[in-house]
Amino acid sequence: MYLKIAQFILILILSPFLFGVINRTKAFFAGRKGSPLLQLYYDIFKLLRKGAVYSTTTSKFFIAGPIVSLSAVLTALLLIPFAGQPALISFDGDIVLFIYLLGLARFFTVLAALDTGSSFEGMGASREVQFAMFVEPALFLSLAVLTRITGQSSLSGIFSNARMSSWVTYDPLIILVLGALFIVFLAENSRIPVDDPNTHLELTMIHEVMVLDHGGVDFAYIMYSAGIKFWLFGTLLVGIFLKGYSCGQVTASVVFILGMILLAVIVGIVESTLARLRLLKVPHFLIVALALAIVALIISMR
Amino acid sequence: MPGRILKMHNCQARLLADIPEMSFTEFRDMSINQIQKGARVVSFFGCLDENKSIRLMMILAYDKQGYLTAFSTIVKDAYDSLTLQIPQVNRFEREIFEQWGVCPKGHPWLKPIRPQQTLNNNLDNFPGKENIPLVSDFFKIKGEEIHEVAVGPVHAGIIEPGHFRFQCHGEEVFHLEISLGYQHRGIEKALINGPDKRTIHYMETAAGDTTIGHALAYCQAIEGLADCAVPLRASALRAVMLELERLANHTGDLGALANDVGYLPTAAYCGRLRGDFLNLTAFICGNRFGRNMLRPGGVRFDLTDSMINEAKQRLIKTFEDVSNAVSLLWDSSLVADRFDDTGSLSQKTALDLGLVGISARACGIEQDIRFDFPTGIFKFSQIPISTHSSGDVFARAFVRWLEIQRSVKFILDQLNKLPEGEIMAAVPLLKPKNIAVSLVEGWRGEICHVVITDINGNIRQYKIVDPSFHNWLGLAIALRGEEISDFPICNKSFSLSYCGHDL
Known part of the structure; x- marks a missing residue:
């Protein structure tokens, strides 16, 4: 139990670090030095010390948005196993809770955005929800495939199940699911080619534009939620990929963290080499994830 | 008739x-x-x-x-x-x-374009006086599913102020109205009774990124009115400066276009390389934007042989890097998908709206002041007109790349055979009651200065037309039926000046 709590706290501390890795990777490709690895921590601490300004047109939903979102992703984090070890909370069917918690976080972010009455935020909210329509089923079906493979319906069960490691048997399925989850991962974390986290152009943003009016502590919550969300989806990918290893707990933890850092590097490389998709073509890209997940599900049910 | x-x-x-x-x-x-x-x-x-x-x-x-x-x-x-x-x-x-x-x-859309004092002192109360931007009405489309998006005049990036009003249906733009005038400084009014000490500085700052272009247009107008022959060496150096300005801005714009589609490699390198071209300008005259280089009668800074060699080497080196960075842009299929068929203008629309410069040439219109109305050294060394026919963002980007290549070749040619001699000639008094029209192909397009002198040979009226003045409407029309999220790349592909328009 103490070990699990320690792991949970470790994740809380580590997750913003991965953004530093992404930025450093991008800086490397751009021939720049890049911001410090710990930049997101500095930003969060800076924002936590600031006050927030609220527009008179906003209501309580605007304030609730970041708080509910952060609470939802933190609760989802309780369900996520770490390096093959079961999570703090785990029960049969918790994958459904996991997905709905993420849905709740999105719902409140969108509500807060709409609450401002700004046309930019309205556009961002509309785009976010439109894309979620493709991403959520893909995520759901991918997890369903994993449930089929392992016979387990809890996240901890799936990722500690020995059958996951038999790459030979489930090789094509796992590759399909990895593909689907990687696209979901890029979309959910607003990365290129779906969204551009670094753009300053309000008209092209998706996630960033929804949080334009938040400041201070609220914005710190949003940034931290983004870090946690990155970890949540990263765990799904790295968890599946690393399941082949069986080794001691300490080694497994180190390998897992290295895996997450490698994932951040891969995201950095993707962002450095690809351009953003035309907004109307983003659904095409997301449908690929859905298609991969469906194919995997069909194969798993034969 | x-x-x-x-x-x-x-x-x-x-x-x-x-x-x-x-x-x-x-x-x-x-x-x-x-x-x-x-x-x-x-x-x-x-x-x-x-x-x-x-x-x-x-x-x-x-x-x-x-x-x-x-x-x-x-x-x-x-x-x-x-x-x-x-x-x-x-x-x-x-x-x-x-x-x-x-x-x-009967003007279809009569509203003021800048807040300004009337030039007509006889008129106390002219109709546009109370009309300041944002106060007057915008074109509106009614309907439950239409939503209006207002952007600016304060923007998220470090750009000039301008207000954009979109009428959208979902992601599609039905209409865009652009309202400018926030940078109006009253340049044309301030020039009356000149030229004096301040005149050249007004010119160099009419549009900061076109310092050489506007200064050159002014100098040529004054020289025309004074019958002053500019030494050949000065003419060549002016052309070199003009092309360096073009190189810096085109490179910067290609990088900015890449940045707007989130394509990191070209964006990162072109940003730096623009700086290299600006530094080369500074190497010649001490200012990155070429201020204080041009004066009526010639130029103020000469190049020694060793400086010429260094400038050539730096130019070749920078051009190699630009070639590499820009070729990445053409090789990426994702970038091609963003650029192709985005913000298209037909050649007919471009002709009707009287577009100039890159925006016109990207619609296949062969129009270039350096070629059609050559002055100075361009009479002897011509630069072919670079055009592309598709009229979209890609065409505007690609014409820039063609011009970069030709400008580099031109500069190297000029530096290799720089005429010997003086760099400054004395400028006599301006001829009274005369008019001169001076055209220069700035990097953005045609810059037009019209100077009318009074009975004493002072400036009675000065009219500046920046290429942006022609082209802003082109951007608004190009955006019809486009996705609103493509506005930034359309805007960047035109790359128009706010202060050049506002004067």
């Missing part, structure tokens, strides 16, 4: 009295007739006659024939708008309206 056309050459001084003055009907028929024959409006403005009446002056360019023409008419407080027949005078008529209080009757 054809006998009454006054042919003028670029930067040639003509007696003001020689400009035909006609009745308004004649003026109107003449304008429509000449436009149909392929002429293009370079400038259309009002000026005050000696007997305090307002004279509308139309300056047309015949690109293929390489000459200009001017004719005029006297108006009172209103005249029948020409915009419906000649869409390209749209903004000019609005400008005349707010500067002189002369109303173009």
Whole structure:
């Protein structure tokens, strides 16, 4: 139990670090030095010390948005196993809770955005929800495939199940699911080619534009939620990929963290080499994830 | 009537009295007739006659024939708008309206384009006085599913102020109206009774990224009015500076386009390489934007042989890097998908709106002042016109790349055979009661300065037309039916100046 709590706290501390890795990777490709690895921590601490300004047109939903979102992703984090070890909370069917918690976080972010009455935020909210329509089923079906493979319906069960490691048997399925989850991962974390986290152009943003009016502590919550969300989806990918290893707990933890850092590097490389998709073509890209997940599900049910 | 056309050459001084003055009907028929024959409006403005009446002056360019023409008419407080027949005078008529209080009757969208004091001191209360941007109404589309998006004048990036009003249906833009004028400084008014010490500085800052372009247009106009022959070496150095300005801005724009589609490699490198070109400009004259390089009569800084060698080496080195960075842009299929068929303009629309510069050449229109109306060293060393026919964001990006290559070659040519001799000539007094039209192909497009002198040889009126003045409407039209999220790359592909428009 103490070990699990320690792991949970470790994740809380580590997750913003991965953004530093992404930025450093991008800086490397751009021939720049890049911001410090710990930049997101500095930003969060800076924002936590600031006050927030609220527009008179906003209501309580605007304030609730970041708080509910952060609470939802933190609760989802309780369900996520770490390096093959079961999570703090785990029960049969918790994958459904996991997905709905993420849905709740999105719902409140969108509500807060709409609450401002700004046309930019309205556009961002509309785009976010439109894309979620493709991403959520893909995520759901991918997890369903994993449930089929392992016979387990809890996240901890799936990722500690020995059958996951038999790459030979489930090789094509796992590759399909990895593909689907990687696209979901890029979309959910607003990365290129779906969204551009670094753009300053309000008209092209998706996630960033929804949080334009938040400041201070609220914005710190949003940034931290983004870090946690990155970890949540990263765990799904790295968890599946690393399941082949069986080794001691300490080694497994180190390998897992290295895996997450490698994932951040891969995201950095993707962002450095690809351009953003035309907004109307983003659904095409997301449908690929859905298609991969469906194919995997069909194969798993034969 | 054809006998009454006054042919003028670029930067040639003509007696003001020689400009035909006609009745308004004649003026109107003449304008429509000449436009149909392929002429293009370079400038259309009002000026005050000696007997305090307002004279509308139309300056047309015949690109293929390489000459200009001017004719005029006297108006009172209103005249029948020409915009419906000649869409390209749209903004000019609005400008005349707010500067002189002369109303173009029947103008389809008569609202002021900048907040400004009237140039007509006789007029206390002119119609556009209370009309400041954002106060006047915008074009609106009604309907439950239409939503309006207002952007600016304060923007998220470090750019100039301008207000954009979109009428959207979902992600699709039905209409875009652009409202500018936030940077109006009253340059044209401040130049009256010059030239004096400040004049050149106003020119160099009319549009900061086109310092050389506007300064060159001014210098050439003054030299034309003073009958001053610029030494050949100075002419060559001016052209080198003009092309360096083009290189820096084109490179920067290609990088910015890449940045707007989130394509990191080109964005990152072009940003730096733009700096290298600016540094090369600074290497020659001590200022990254080329300020204080040009003066009427010549240039202020000369190049020694060792400097020429270093400049050549730096140019070749930077060009290699630019080639690498830009070729990445053409190789990426994702970038091609973003650029192709985005913000397309047909050639007909471009001609109707009177677009100039890159935006016109990207629609396949062969139009380049350096080629059609050459001055200075361009009379001897010509740069071929770079065009592309698709009229979209890709075309505007690709024309920039073609021009980069040709400008580099041109600069190297000039540096290799730089004429010997002086770099500055004395400028005599300006000829009284003359007019000169000076055209320069700035990096953005055609810069037009019209100078009219008074009886003492001082500036009686100075009219500046920045290429942006022609092209802003092109951007608004190009965006119709596009996705609103593609506005940034469309905007960047035109890369227009706010302060050059606002003056």
